[in-house]
Amino acid sequence: MSLSPRQREILDWLRDASELSTDQLASRFQVSTQTIRRDINDLSEQGLVRRQHGGLSLPAGQRNLSFLQRSTAQIERKRRIAQAAIALVPDNATIFLGYGTTVAEFARALPADRPLRVVTNNLEAVHALAEKPAVETWVAGGRLRPGDRDVMGSATLDFIRRFRAHLSICGVGAVDAHGGMYEFQPDEAEFTQVLFANSHVRAVLADSSKFPRDAPCRVATLEQIDHFLTDDDASADAGLALPPICERAGVTLHLC
Missing domain, CATH: 3.40.50.1360 (Rossmann fold)
Structure with missing residues (x-):
């Protein structure tokens, strides 16, 4: 499983927030929304996130109890x-x-x-x-x-x-x-x-x-x-x- 440093940070943030928008991510990392969408696509293909309209969320299988x-x-x-x-x-x-x-x-x-x-x-x-x-x-x-x-x-x-x-x-x-x-x-x-x-x-x-x-x-x-x-x-x-x-x-x- 190969992840870029930014993709790892996205997963870290998502784990705390459960859902994030593309605009939120683009603003935080100071990159374009197109770049963030590529990250989302990569993470989704590895089964680590679920794409949704305007952003991403954690798949149900990745949500552990506190x-x-x-x-x-x-x-x-x-x-x-x-x-x-x-x-x-x-x-x-x-x-x-x-x-x-x-x-x-x-x-x-x-x-x-x-x-x-x-x-x-x-x-x-x-x-x-x-x-x-x-x-x-x-x-x-x-x-x-x-x-x-x-x-x-x-x-x-x-x-x-x-x-x-x-x-x-x-x-x-x-x-x-x-x-x-x-x-x-x-x-x-x-x-x-x-x-x-x-x-x-x-x-x-x-x-x-x-x-x-x-x-x-x-x-x-x-x-x-x-x-x-x-x-x-x-x-x-x-x-x-x-x-x-x-x-x-x-x-x-x-x-x-």
Whole structure:
């Protein structure tokens, strides 16, 4: 998926606004409406926006719930998953924490006396870690996403690349029937890919509401991670045979 810097900014703005007019975009970027229409056409062909008269909007499949809405959904399952993930963390490790509500629950579940270095863009995780004096926390900068309680953007990725982690703990927006993992926005998918690329061990936390589910931006396949943690009702709820899927992919499945 190849996007120009302006197209990435359009998607960032659209995610907050849901709908934008061609005139708004032309004025913001100081280009012609014809140039903006070409951007809209490119984004539409990639399935990232929906063209409409006089502008564009987000496709229904790219609209995720806000952090606040997601934080109360499947909460007990998320807490079980988060607690189980603690066992993957060695003392004195450097770990990446991704965005999302289940990862925030993981940060809350970390013991306060556990000596660790944590690097994250997840502001809810940062809030939880502020109460854990043994954890050295590094916070990425970038563009604030108020509805998602995190930061994103090129500055965020540059900061992450300064570290090499023993373990990355990430969530995903959707998992398909074959174990493919997806996100709702290109910057979310790219962020998780950067965490994976700079980690020795990769773990994904995903409750059963995430699959089977559609989202447009590919993150990774099960073959590209080491641990997949989900709730023990996942196979029944989602109608998936998770154990054989994970066994074929060579990933360790944790049913929590």
